[in-house]
Each structure stands twice: as C-alpha cells, then as structure tokens.
Amino acid sequence: MPAERPSFLYTPLETGEIRLLYASIDEAGEVVWSLKSSQLLDGSNNSVPEFDALSYAWGDLDLAYQFVCNDQELQIHHNLYEALPYLARRRSSLPLWIDAICINQQDEVEKRTQIKLMSKIYRCADTVWAWIGIHDVAGLAFLDEIAQVGAKLAEHEGQSDLSSASFSMSQPAEYGLPSLSSPLWEKARLILCSSWLSRLWVIQEAVLARQLTFLSGLVEVSTHTFQSALYGWRLMRIILTEVVEGETPPQALARAGEQAVFVLREHLNQGREEGGFDWPFPLLATLRMTARTHKCSDPYDRVRGITGLVDESFIERLGVLEDRTIEEGYTRFTYAILTNSIPGVFWWWIFSSATAPGKRAGFPSWVPEYSRLHEDDIGGYHNISLFTYGAHHDIRASRRTSVPEQIGNFGTFVVKGLLFDRIQEVFPELPHREEWIMNPDPRQLFQDIDRHLATMYNWERDMASRVFGPSCLPSEQFARDAGDSPPRHITADAYWSTLTSGHKSAPSAPSVEDFYAFRASMDRVAQKVVWATRSDVDNLHDERERQGLANQEGPTSSEDPGVVFTWRISLTFGCRRLFTTVGGRIGYGPLTMEVGDAVCVLNNAIVPHVLRKIDSSPRESAYTLVGEAYVYDMMDGEVEGLGLEEQDFWLE
Known part of the structure; x- marks a missing residue:
C-alpha cells in the first residue's frame, strides 16, 4: 500500500x-x-x-x-x-x-x-495548447473535409440566398462528404461543440497566443483547420434546410460552438499590426461578443477574465483585481472604459446593456450587470444603437464629439448633450410581448397566424386612436383631409415609420402605402378569426366593412404584408413602448419610461436617450439613465438645428 x-x-x-x-x-x-x-x-x-x-x-x-x-x-x-x-x-x-x-x-x-x-x-x-477533450480519431480527421467544403461554400456567402450554392441534403456526396446519416457528422459536431469555445477565460489566452494548437488526446488540430471547420459547419446549417426523409439524424447538423474567439483573435491582432487602437477597445469588443455566449464560474470574472487583453500598465486603471463587491468592481471597470475612450458603437452598447431587463439594485444606472446579460439580452433587439448602426453606419442622432470628463467619483458619470423634449404620454405595451420576444421570426409567427395578427391588429388600432383620437384613425381619406396638421401634429407617416423603425434606422424604409397594405391585410384576417371574442370580431368586421374589403381573402403565407409587418413591429415593441412628447413628437423607448422623463441626444450618441431627473439630488443636473429611444425625425442630427445649449448630465 x-x-x-x-x-x-x-x-x-x-x-x-x-x-x-x-x-x-x-x-x-x-x-x-x-x-x-x-x-x-x-x-x-x-x-x-x-x-x-x-x-x-x-x-x-x-x-x-x-x-x-x-x-x-x-x-x-x-x-x-x-x-x-x-x-x-x-x-x-x-x-x-x-x-x-x-x-x-x-x-x-x-x-x-x-x-x-x-x-x-x-x-x-x-505554443498555447487548447485542450478540447478526447474525441474519435475519425471525427477529428473529418474536420479537414468540413474545412475544405467551408472554403468552397464561402464563395457563395455574399449571395442573398445561400441555398443557391447548389448544395442540398441529397447532394453531400458532390462535395466528397458522407451521407448525413453517417456517424461522422455527430462525431464532428461533438468536437465543434467543445466547452472550450464557450469559456470566457480562453478568449484572452487564444488572442494573445503566438502559436495556438488544438489538442485532442495526442492528435493535433491546427487553428486554421478548427476555425475553417466551424465556419463550414455554420454555412452548411444555413444551406441544408430540406430534410431528406429517413436520412437525417436529429443531431446531424445541430448548432456548433461559438466563433467569437477566432473573430476576436483575427480582429484584435490585425488592429495591433495596423497601428493599434485605444486600449479599452479590446475589452469593449470582447464584452459585446461574449456577453450572451461565454461562461465563467465567478460573476466577477466577467470583467476580470479579460483584463489580460490590455497591457499591465492599464490593468490598474480598471480596478478589478482588488477585493471589491461585484457592484463596485463592475462600476470601476465601466468608469475606466468610458472615460478613456471616444464613444463608438460598442461604447453605446454599454449604455444599452445598463438598462437591460433583470438588472439587480445596487448598480449605478449607467453600469451593466455584465454577469446577467446572457440571461436577459433578447437577441440584440433591446439595443437600438446596434440596430440603427447596423442598418446605416452614417446615421447618428448626434454630430458632436466629446470625451467624458473624469471627476474621480466612480459612481457618477458625466456626459454632455442636448435636452430637446419631455415625455407627455406613454402608451400600453404590446400584449403577450414575451411571445413576440421568444419567436422573432415571421415563419414561426405564421404557425399561429390568426391569434398573432388579431392581437397586433387590435393593439395597433388602440395605438392609432390614442395618437390621433378615436375618430381619426389613419386612412387614405384621413391623410388627404388632415394634410400636415393632424391632432398632436403627428403625421400618419411619422406614426407608421415609428412603429417599424423606418426611414432613419431600418434597412428598407416602409412607406405610408405600406401602412395601408398592412391595414388591408389586417382586415382580411377577420375571415379566419373564429376563436376571438365577439368584440374582437366586431372590431375587425367594422374596419373591414369601412374599407370595402369584406370579400378579400386573409393572409396565406409568411410573405403577406400583414405577416411581414407584424413581425417587424414585434421586433420593435417586444421590449419597448410608444410615447408622445410635449413638443408633439412620437417615438418609442424602454418599458420603464414615465411621463415627465427627459428626451436627450448625448454627444456622439447614435440614438436619443431617455433620462429621469433625480429630484432628491442636491445637484440640479443629476439624472438616471432610463434607456435608448427612437424619436421620429430626430435620428440623423436634426437636434443640431434646434439652437439648444449643451449641458452636462450627471448620471448616477
């Protein structure tokens, strides 16, 4: 013994x-x-x-x-x-x-x-050796084949329809790949789903490595092969959408691991080679790309686990390596990032994340609870800045540039901007909004088309009656009679564009004509609504009769205008509410808005923000951050023409 x-x-x-x-x-x-x-x-x-x-x-x-x-x-x-x-x-x-x-x-x-x-x-x-566990040798060899096919499919990625790449469920042999019933696919998937890909600490380890080699048992896999196989797998999942009966096992092309580590490794190293960037940028980029996908056992590691991406001389500024509470650590980290960088798209992602649902008490209004973002981020639609920037890089609410002032009080953040309006009325939220958030896909909405369209129809009519008055629902006749001066000075174009984030943020701006097509489609669905309450049916019937559409059929596919715009509106209002302002403007913002909140354009900001004055503070300009907002005709620098005086906002 x-x-x-x-x-x-x-x-x-x-x-x-x-x-x-x-x-x-x-x-x-x-x-x-x-x-x-x-x-x-x-x-x-x-x-x-x-x-x-x-x-x-x-x-x-x-x-x-x-x-x-x-x-x-x-x-x-x-x-x-x-x-x-x-x-x-x-x-x-x-x-x-x-x-x-x-x-x-x-x-x-x-x-x-x-x-x-x-x-x-x-x-x-x-060499940095990335351990991915022990896997079948045949599956490891199969990665090379997937990587080679991925290179071929990449040639088609710019096409609007990847299925045109002449690769279908019945044709894998044309690319030298085995049938999808082959066990090799599952073996490869297990490798590409390695837990290494979802661990936060590996980001800095992989990004900093001079030579990164993957190891499974004694088998080495190059970074190029592993990355290319992940890339090829992603493209094949997009293309292979038609299941051949009896051939495709359930897990054949399930989702593989995340690619963020490779994207960051390439992007950050390339940036350094080309002359570098502000030192907070690697931290901002990593936070944004890993918040919903990468895990760490200690919530504090959400920020501590990426400090190696910056030189040791900057780590002290972050203040996260000392014994601190999560609240204090996250606050000092965020303060250091924001006060040492020029605001950009990732900078405003922090502001948006700070107001994400589910944030616990104890954090300043402008500081995210980073460890909970993976639970509460709803696929990016909460972030109006990223949605706007992704559609039009040259559009932003502010044309001014300024660097935030460092005041030494880590719990308070000072930012300059223009206060241009206040909220006068906040409208009811979309009914059953959780369902829209969980299924932001027109094909899934179509599976329960009657209920979703009827819900949207009645909600939209309620919004219109609140904005224009119950006797002034927007219609072609209304638009002709009202001209440019309907009640509240809000035009039908402004109303509809706000509902769909149009004209100033959406890739394809819907028109007023699209609004009428939407209304007509809503009427047609009345013929299919048999489950609704009598009042619902009466509402649908009355509107259908008024527009003379009683004999038209309801929507029959996910391409119908009613389905398409129901989907578009659900993306916007699954986590927001409509509002009007004292100045006669219309927009939408976070669910937590209140009457009297200030609507501002902060310097450098991509979109407007809603702030709430802290009446109990001895400082006149003390506010809490409520969240991002869309305001019609205030999304592209229009605030600069109002002649307003710039002021400091002390966010607490």
Whole structure:
C-alpha cells in the first residue's frame, strides 16, 4: 500500500516569478511531475525562459482528483486530470504553465499578481495548447473535409440566398462528404461543440497566443483547420434546410460552438499590426461578443477574465483585481472604459446593456450587470444603437464629439448633450410581448397566424386612436383631409415609420402605402378569426366593412404584408413602448419610461436617450439613465438645428 503523501505546499513567489510544470518519464514509463519557480520579469533585458501554456475549460468544479507533483498531492478538476497524461507526451518537451497548478488558488494576493502577468505569460509562451477533450480519431480527421467544403461554400456567402450554392441534403456526396446519416457528422459536431469555445477565460489566452494548437488526446488540430471547420459547419446549417426523409439524424447538423474567439483573435491582432487602437477597445469588443455566449464560474470574472487583453500598465486603471463587491468592481471597470475612450458603437452598447431587463439594485444606472446579460439580452433587439448602426453606419442622432470628463467619483458619470423634449404620454405595451420576444421570426409567427395578427391588429388600432383620437384613425381619406396638421401634429407617416423603425434606422424604409397594405391585410384576417371574442370580431368586421374589403381573402403565407409587418413591429415593441412628447413628437423607448422623463441626444450618441431627473439630488443636473429611444425625425442630427445649449448630465 503506497504511503500517504502530504498536501502540496506552495513556496511563495518573488516579484516577477511564475511557476512552470515539468514532465519526465521514469523507468516504469510513468509520468513524474515537478513544479519549479522561474523568473519571467527580472527588471533587466534577460530573455524569458521557453515554455508552453495550456488553455482549457475547467469543467465540473464539484469533482476533484488527486494529482502528484513534487511528491505531494494537489486537487485538480476532471478536464485537467484527463489532459495531463497527453500533455506530458505531446510534441514538445517544454515545461507548461497551467493556471490551476502554477497559481496558488488559495492565495488571493498571489492570484491578483499572477492575473496581472497573464498577458505577458500567454504572449511569451512558445505554443498555447487548447485542450478540447478526447474525441474519435475519425471525427477529428473529418474536420479537414468540413474545412475544405467551408472554403468552397464561402464563395457563395455574399449571395442573398445561400441555398443557391447548389448544395442540398441529397447532394453531400458532390462535395466528397458522407451521407448525413453517417456517424461522422455527430462525431464532428461533438468536437465543434467543445466547452472550450464557450469559456470566457480562453478568449484572452487564444488572442494573445503566438502559436495556438488544438489538442485532442495526442492528435493535433491546427487553428486554421478548427476555425475553417466551424465556419463550414455554420454555412452548411444555413444551406441544408430540406430534410431528406429517413436520412437525417436529429443531431446531424445541430448548432456548433461559438466563433467569437477566432473573430476576436483575427480582429484584435490585425488592429495591433495596423497601428493599434485605444486600449479599452479590446475589452469593449470582447464584452459585446461574449456577453450572451461565454461562461465563467465567478460573476466577477466577467470583467476580470479579460483584463489580460490590455497591457499591465492599464490593468490598474480598471480596478478589478482588488477585493471589491461585484457592484463596485463592475462600476470601476465601466468608469475606466468610458472615460478613456471616444464613444463608438460598442461604447453605446454599454449604455444599452445598463438598462437591460433583470438588472439587480445596487448598480449605478449607467453600469451593466455584465454577469446577467446572457440571461436577459433578447437577441440584440433591446439595443437600438446596434440596430440603427447596423442598418446605416452614417446615421447618428448626434454630430458632436466629446470625451467624458473624469471627476474621480466612480459612481457618477458625466456626459454632455442636448435636452430637446419631455415625455407627455406613454402608451400600453404590446400584449403577450414575451411571445413576440421568444419567436422573432415571421415563419414561426405564421404557425399561429390568426391569434398573432388579431392581437397586433387590435393593439395597433388602440395605438392609432390614442395618437390621433378615436375618430381619426389613419386612412387614405384621413391623410388627404388632415394634410400636415393632424391632432398632436403627428403625421400618419411619422406614426407608421415609428412603429417599424423606418426611414432613419431600418434597412428598407416602409412607406405610408405600406401602412395601408398592412391595414388591408389586417382586415382580411377577420375571415379566419373564429376563436376571438365577439368584440374582437366586431372590431375587425367594422374596419373591414369601412374599407370595402369584406370579400378579400386573409393572409396565406409568411410573405403577406400583414405577416411581414407584424413581425417587424414585434421586433420593435417586444421590449419597448410608444410615447408622445410635449413638443408633439412620437417615438418609442424602454418599458420603464414615465411621463415627465427627459428626451436627450448625448454627444456622439447614435440614438436619443431617455433620462429621469433625480429630484432628491442636491445637484440640479443629476439624472438616471432610463434607456435608448427612437424619436421620429430626430435620428440623423436634426437636434443640431434646434439652437439648444449643451449641458452636462450627471448620471448616477
């Protein structure tokens, strides 16, 4: 019976030191591990030692395994325990840097010091090995074939209809691929769904690596092959939409892992080579691309786990490596980012995320709860800035440029801008809005077409009657009679464009004629509504009779104007409400808006924002951020023509 070994005792590190893990094979063929300290930074120009580094997903933290090192016992988790025998026999004799072993995880002071060095560690490593688990050799070889097909399909990605790439469920053999019933597809999917792809910490490890190589058992997979296979898989999922009966297993082309790590690796490294960018940009880009997809066990790691993307000299500004609460850590991090960068599209993503649903109390209004964004972000539609910027890069509400002032109070953020209106009325939200959020797809809406269209029809009529008055519902006759001066000075064009985010933000701007087509389609659906209440049917019938459309058929496909515009409106109002202002404007904003809230255009902003004055504050210009807004005819610099005086908004 082997003698019990003592628990591992770490020797404290000197300034600039790291630990490296060495593997040797004894006479019995067993791996013997030893951990030694090595100087990484000594204040001189001496060369750093040669070593490799490991990038891996920690996996299940509830299970611990014994690992013998320096003839002492350490506790490690399953994924690392599985990888170590193969790492000892990989194609390299260099020692390894592995966070779980080379950092004393029980020493918080050492952990903070070593995290500051991680940028240097991964940049200096000869090779960063990305462990993706043990997989079938045939599946690993199949990745090469998928990667090659992906390169061919990429030629068609610019086409509006990828199915025109002459690749269908019945034709994989034309590309040298096996039938979709082959087990190779599932084997490849398991590889491409590696948990490594959804771990937050690997982002900085992969981005900083000089040489990144994937390892499964003793099989090496190049970064190019792995990335190309993921890319090819994504394109095939788009193209292969027709299932051949009896041939396609359920998991054949299920969603693979995320590609963010490769996109960031290419983009950030290219940016550095071309002259660099403001130091906060890598953090902003990474936050935006990983918020909904990448996981970390500690909520604090949502910001701490990406600090290695910036040089050590900037990490201190972030203030996230000290012992702080989540609220204080996120606040200091956000303050450092916003006050050290010129506002851009990712900058305004922070503002939008700060007002996302589900945020807990304790955070300033302008600070996101980063660890909850993956739970509450609704596919990007909450973010009006990104939606607007994605449609028209040259359109933005503000034409002014300014850098936020640093005031030293991390809980308050000062931004300049123009206050141009106040909210006069906030209208009811879309009924059953959760259903619209969960199914923002016209094909899915069409599956329950009657109920969805009837709900939208009655909601839209209610909005119109509130905006124009119950006797002035927009119609062709109304538009002719009212001219440019209907009640509230809101035109039918302004109303309809606001409903669909048109004219100033949507890729294809709907017209007033489209509005009438929508109304006609809503009338036609009355013939199909048999489940509705009597009042619903009467409303539909009255409007149908008024427009003389009683004999027309209802919508029959997802291309019908009623379906298309129901879908468009649902994207906008699944998480927002319509409002009108004291100045006679119309727009939409967050569900939490209130009468009296200020409508502003902040300097550099892509879209307007709603702010709420803090009456209890001794500071006259103290506000809380309520959220982004769309305001008709105020989305493209029009505020500059109002002659308003610029002011400071102190956001708390």
